[in-house]
Amino acid sequence: MNSIVYDLNRHLTYRLARLQSQLSAQATDILKQHTDISLSEWRVLTILTDPEIRFQKDVLKAMGLDKGQVSRTLKRLSDKKLAILSPDEQDQRNRIVALTDDGKSLVKKMTPIMLARQAHLQNGFSKTELNSLFHFIEMLESKTGPIKDLEST
Secondary structure, three states: OOOOOOOHHHOHHHHHHHHHHHHHHHHHHHHHHHOOOOHHHHHHHHHOOOOOOOEHHHHHHHHOOOHHHHHHHHHHHHHOOOEEEEEEOOEEEEEEEEEOHHHHHHHHHHHHHHHHHHHHHHOOOOHHHHHHHHHHHHHHHOOOOOOOOOOOO
16 A cells, blocks of 8 residues: 655645744744734834825735734724824725824834844845845745646646
8 A cells, every 4th residue: 555645844835834833922922021012913013114004904905914803903002002093084994094102112112122033033144045035935925826727646
């Protein structure tokens, strides 16, 4: 009888998911040491520092996440007085979003810490290797749409 051996450690999506989980846990631990916000809240706060981000739909587009998830995260940030959500007078379906002074202070406090984490993660990689890594990530992102004509053998 022939048996199939499937080496999960050579399965790209498994390895990326495992890495993403480990990196998220690390970032969450760092945030817990210094503040009471979640990783998704931190990501939205950092997005809101971009002056081009003015509306909830801009946050959605920048983050590429589910509308409900972004909406819930913005609501939590509003409840924590870190972000302001106000109706858009020209389009009632949309909301204007902005950091509060407390939100700006938190980003200012946490940015050096999170940048130090990034430096730790990038330590040991050459500039060429990092450029290649980001190039490979972009290649994978370009392949995440629908796949036609997959055949099982």
